[in-house]
Amino acid sequence: MNVDEKLGPTRRLALGALTVLMAVAGFAAGRVTFNPNGAVVQPIQFNHRKHVKDAGLDCSTCHQYYADHQHSGLPDLALCTGCHQQPMTKSPEEAKLIKLATTAAPPAFRKLFRLPDHAYYSHRRHVTLAGLPCTTCHGAIAETTAPPPGPLVQVVMKTCLDCHARRNVPTNCIACHR
Numbered sequence: 001m002n003v004d005e006k007l008g009p010t011r012r013l014a015l016g017a018l019t020v021l022m023a024v025a026g027f028a029a030g031r032v033t034f035n036p037n038g039a040v041v042q043p044i045q046f047n048h049r050k051h052v053k054d055a056g057l058d059c060s061t062c063h064q065y066y067a068d069h070q071h072s073g074l075p076d077l078a079l080c081t082g083c084h085q086q087p088m089t090k091s092p093e094e095a096k097l098i099k100l101a102t103t104a105a106p107p108a109f110r111k112l113f114r115l116p117d118h119a120y121y122s123h124r125r126h127v128t129l130a131g132l133p134c135t136t137c138h139g140a141i142a143e144t145t146a147p148p149p150g151p152l153v154q155v156v157m158k159t160c161l162d163c164h165a166r167r168n169v170p171t172n173c174i175a176c177h178r
């Protein structure tokens with residue numbers, strides 16, 4: 001589908017300006033968080049254990065899409081301030097969160113790893129249909145008290161293939177490479 005076919009000249013101009021803005025913002029964000037060791041740096045020292053084990057929140061409070069969609073999604077700071085509008089602790093991280101959330105372009109949480117575009121994976125398929133627990137591919141992330149710098153479980157092609165072979169589900173190349 002060609003986007004230009006559906007947009008008038010004004011909206012196209014706006015879209016162009018937005019693209020430039022996003023590129024600049026992306027560049028700035030990249031410079032701040034760039035880390036030569038490949039470690040992922042998050043804007044807030046988020047504590048999964050405190051929210052999942054202590055406060056008893058469901059994963060879907062913050063990862064809203066896994067039951068019905070390909071991706072799980074990460075929360076934005078606006079979702080956090082649904083609860084953290086007023087401080088409820090003395091934590092400096094919470095104060096930082098509240099401050100950052102009101103800035104013009106709040107920083108985003110980042111994915112720990114990303115499959116290449118040619119490999120298709122769907123959370124709905126594995127969580128809802130196959131009934132797999134999150135820990136199978138993400139390990140004990142719910143127990144973490146600070147964001148890990150990388151994935152706790154290395155999910156590579158062999159991880160996918162071994163389970164598929166055990167479970168008698170498709171292992172032909174085009175099942176995953178679409």
Ligand code: HEC
Pocket residue numbers: 044045046047050051055057061062075076077079080081082083084088089091093094097
């Ligand atoms: C449904 C409500 C809810 C949401 C949504 C929520 N939190 Fe919390 N958060 C809590 C509760 C409850 C506590 C614990 C308060 C206490 O210790 O008394 C807490 C504590 C905290 C603290 C202070 C304790 C610590 O970990 O140092 C921080 C920082 C924090 N949350 C960050 C976040 C971030 C970042 C998000 C969004 C990704 C978020 N919270 C989303 C309820 C929530």
Ligand code: HEC
Pocket residue numbers: 042046047048051052057058059060061062063074075109110111112113134135138141142146147148151
């Ligand atoms: C209150 C919000 C909140 C809740 C509840 C929550 N998470 Fe998260 N999750 C986050 C944030 C923020 C990040 C990014 C920072 C980090 O890694 O700690 C994240 C990151 C992750 C990641 C890393 C994704 C990647 O990029 O590879 C996984 C996996 C994950 N969460 C799983 C879970 C599971 C499983 C549960 C339920 C047991 C859960 N989360 C509950 C907020 C939440």
Ligand code: HEC
Pocket residue numbers: 059063066070071072073074111112113114115121123126127132133134135136137138155
């Ligand atoms: C069979 C393995 C598997 C299971 C089970 C699984 N995930 Fe994932 N998850 C992945 C893979 C692979 C990615 C990276 C996807 C990509 O980059 O396209 C991912 C990415 C994520 C992300 C990063 C954001 C995103 O949407 O890409 C979050 C958050 C996440 N998973 C949460 C969960 C939660 C919560 C559960 C349980 C309800 C879960 N996952 C179960 C394999 C799994």
Ligand code: HEC
Pocket residue numbers: 119120121122125126129130132136137155156159160161163164167169170175176
């Ligand atoms: C622990 C077991 C397990 C792991 C790990 C796993 N899968 Fe699966 N996968 C399944 C099961 C079970 C199904 C069948 C689900 C259903 O539809 O009932 C499935 C189905 C699929 C399908 C649909 C296939 C079709 O044509 O019907 C794709 C695509 C897929 N998985 C990709 C992946 C990828 C990519 C990975 C690695 C990132 C992966 N899977 C890791 C168990 C697993």
Ligand code: HEC
Pocket residue numbers: 115116119155156157158160161164170171172173174175176177
């Ligand atoms: C169950 C899902 C699944 C099946 C089936 C599968 N792959 Fe993959 N493959 C992946 C995933 C996920 C990756 C990305 C992670 C990695 O590089 O290990 C990948 C990566 C690759 C790569 C590396 C590409 C790169 O970016 O470096 C090649 C080449 C490849 N697959 C070929 C094949 C061939 C050929 C087959 C059939 C014999 C096949 N795959 C079957 C899931 C699958």
